[in-house]
Amino acid sequence: MSEKHSIVEIWVYLSGSPLFALFITLAAYQIGLTIYKATKQNPLANPVAIAIILVASIIQFVEMPYSTYFEGAQFIHFLLGSATVSLAIPIYRGLSSLKGRSLPLLASLIAGGLVSIVGAVNIAKLLGADSSITGAMYPKSVTAPIAMGIAERIGVSPTLTAIFAVTTGILGAILAPFILNALGMKAWWQRGFAIGIGAHGIGTSRAFSIHPEAGTYASLAMGMNGVISAVAIPILYHLFN
Amino acid sequence: MISGLVQILLFQSLGELVSKFVLPTLPGPVIGLVLLIVWLVLRKGINHELAMVADGFSQYLGLLFVPAAVGVVLFLPQLKANALAIVSALVGSVILTIATSAIVVRFLSSKPKEVNQ
Numbered sequence: 001m002s003e004k005h006s007i008v009e010i011w012v013y014l015s016g017s018p019l020f021a022l023f024i025t026l027a028a029y030q031i032g033l034t035i036y037k038a039t040k041q042n043p044l045a046n047p048v049a050i051a052i053i054l055v056a057s058i059i060q061f062v063e064m065p066y067s068t069y070f071e072g073a074q075f076i077h078f079l080l081g082s083a084t085v086s087l088a089i090p091i092y093r094g095l096s097s098l099k100g101r102s103l104p105l106l107a108s109l110i111a112g113g114l115v116s117i118v119g120a121v122n123i124a125k126l127l128g129a130d131s132s133i134t135g136a137m138y139p140k141s142v143t144a145p146i147a148m149g150i151a152e153r154i155g156v157s158p159t160l161t162a163i164f165a166v167t168t169g170i171l172g173a174i175l176a177p178f179i180l181n182a183l184g185m186k187a188w189w190q191r192g193f194a195i196g197i198g199a200h201g202i203g204t205s206r207a208f209s210i211h212p213e214a215g216t217y218a219s220l221a222m223g224m225n226g227v228i229s230a231v232a233i234p235i236l237y238h239l240f241n
Numbered sequence: 242m243i244s245g246l247v248q249i250l251l252f253q254s255l256g257e258l259v260s261k262f263v264l265p266t267l268p269g270p271v272i273g274l275v276l277l278i279v280w281l282v283l284r285k286g287i288n289h290e291l292a293m294v295a296d297g298f299s300q301y302l303g304l305l306f307v308p309a310a311v312g313v314v315l316f317l318p319q320l321k322a323n324a325l326a327i328v329s330a331l332v333g334s335v336i337l338t339i340a341t342s343a344i345v346v347r348f349l350s351s352k353p354k355e356v357n358q
Contacts, residue, residue: 021308029304048303052310059314066314073308079298080305082246084270085253086295088277089287095278104349112342120334127326133319137330141338144306149268159312163320164331166306171335179339183347190346198339201302221342223274230271 015064021072028054041209043173046202048166084145087223094220097189097213105193105221112197113225116141117236120164135241136160138233140168143200146226154237165200172199173206188213196221245294252277 032047039045120137135156139147144165151161192214195203208215256273
């Protein structure tokens, strides 16, 4: 057997097993984390975005069809459901810090949630985006594991939704300090809550790194927004489509 | 750690069951999340093992989006064709959402606070 032939056989074997997909996914995320730490947690160097770009480039380069990659990576993907359930813990911890603030928080959540949908869908529509894109804009301000569940229910692409959700989180983490400073927002709990609604998971981890109270309120906002949106978005979507 | 994972998977399964037979409009994991909050409120506390698994999930949540989001390779031409609309919609809606949420929460919470103090 020639050497070239055996390399092809090894490749055929590797690409047929879930090992390759699992390895490149975890390795790419590890590289993302390393870069993120090296840049002192700059939101532009988001580890999720880096991992997506790396894995997408690798499978394009080795000409592996996405379906083959996903067959292996589905073991990681499956855990999204369990991760969604475990969001109950930060929400429960946040509930005890409500302290009679539930009315302003609930009003802020509903207003912010509606503006995020109406804003994104209409700006995209005005600039001529097609319906598969505007559809995926509906759940994009919801934390990605819940957003993808909603996307499946309303029949839009969970992939586009995940991409818009991750981008929204990165943009929110970058822009939030400027927006909140421009508005003269000083209370940490109010700043954190607004970040949690606008920038879900990525914004929440940013809020935690700035101030613990901001982080608690951000995770509360993210969780409540996820639960309310899972009920409201299918209704809103069928109303307008 | 195993007991924490068992608890999470139990509530996830309950959520899937409720979603399949009672509330098909809600994703199973979201129902599981709500059931778990109700359970924690009733029990008035989180046990250590559950907290450990949940914190592990939150710490590496980002990793779990990667497999689905790599599907971006299937949408590249469509994303390129709509790039301006997508970027404007995402940036515009992030600014509007954070500003609206912040203004509403501050406007509604400032008045009663001043009366109380």
